[in-house]
Amino acid sequence: MRLTIPKPRPRPRPVTPADAARPAVRVVTDSTACLPEAGAADGGPVVVPLQVLTPDGTRREGVDITPAEVARRIGAGQRLTTSQPAPEDFADVYRGLAAEGARAIVSVHLSGDVSGTVTAAAHAGQRAMVPVRAVDSRTAAMALGFAALAASSCAQAGADAVHVAARAREVAASSRCLFLVDSLDHLRRGGRLSAGAAALGAALGVRPILEIVDGQVTLVQRVRTRAAALDRMLALAVAHAATMERPGVAVHHLGAPERAAAAAGRLAEVLNVTPVVTPVSAVLGTHAGPGALAVVVAELGRHEH
Template sequence: MPAAPGARGGVAVVTDSTASLPPEVLDVVDVAVVPLHVVIDGVAHRENVDLSPAGLLDALRSGARVTTSQPGAEAFARAYQRAVARGAREIVSVHLSGDLSGTVGAAGLAAGEAAVPVRVVDSRTVGMGLGLAVLAAAAAAARGLPGAEVAAAAARRSATSTVLFAVETLEHLRRGGRLGPVAAALGSVLGVRPVLGVDRGRIEVVEKARSAGRARARLVELALADAAARDRFDLAVHHLGDEAAGRALAEELRGACGPGLGRVHVAEISAVIGAHVGPGVLAVVVADA
């Protein structure tokens, strides 16, 4: 089991559950995770605590009303207090894009009241774009670097990340306010399946496709073109409730990538992100290694 965050008396690293870090990774890295909330028919659930992605899928398929909410500043205050109690002298708190959620703002409020210095990093991304930045921060902290350098490592990694994804429908993103009505109409009115991406912290349409199969193909082509422009890179593949599809996509990418490929992660997308993208999502994250 990994040491508790802050137990070594150096820099503790905190993130939120939208980082979508796989359980096998969380088992071996020194990171504290603050859960966001999924609200199903008016009842709030902490993702990965009270609600799994499988539970989210059941709710979506049953027609339940599903929304999401950020954790309050008190949730971050408790995480920071636990880190201090375990000996942390500094904290680096790395979170999903502030343009997609108020989570980073809540972390900032708690940071102002913490007993030790807290550096809050807006990753300007989400999913394993955030997760890989968190892993960079954890690695820097494990090397004994000071908080400023740990935060800089997270910011550098997130700045290199590309997040691309294709969904079965844009209705969930439109309903949740994460996609403008014109972009949503591309899918609902014209029958176009866009490939989406995170650009400067916001979800944007990268390319339009005429079918789900073509959208997946372009997802692969765009990710491989992005990877080919890098010397060394890591990949992550996200799915929601379809591990076979996620692993198949990961193997396809692994086979097509050149010698610059580092690690490949396959991770179920967090329930909060899943609530906004819906069943059938496939995503690829590319970031400098």
């Protein structure tokens, strides 16, 4: 009779002070949120990168490619496309957060009408070790970013996953995401704007103001000059912020830092806030094109944990 010696069971990883400080509910978002700093190490949103498909390979935004490189490549005549993360990318993140002690995850993402990102997150969540709530923000850029940050604040305050997901939806729904582009061709080729809307916006001597409305890119107004279009876009943002208790404001650009800084300065003076200023994400920049300028306003007040 052979004696079988049982193999020793692996010891669980000891809980560190950093683990104890992390909230039980963690928030995941994607790179189109344009967050200036993810802050994942401090319990903030964990960012999953989308992909830019270039002639020489696939690049993960924020990892292998920057908005400045996207602007340079488009300016050189390259045709770029984009792709959502694979469900496995989300599964890896969810698995890591569960290992760190997360008991639930709220995954907040780019509008499902323009990307399959939230669908990939939901599919991965069905197989995760902990409950995952996938939230379609119905928006993008810092309208998504503000929603993810607000949700993360709720999670760090001890709120449960239902509350955290509701907070993400609340902030996203309060937002306006307005933007200008130098050409509508990139949006039209990428399928993010209908041919009819592109034709209306491309009339000679007209600058279109665009907005993400209920998840879709919509033509809001046509203005005769770039300067007038910028003035009108800022006026729309200011009017929306005026209805808010504590507006969060962001300005994005692709290859136009001076224009973004000037726009942010004007908003800061009128609204008495300090706007977040960042390049638009590489993926969003691929569809907007060089010279794009965006303004986001979202309500960050009127909430109790």
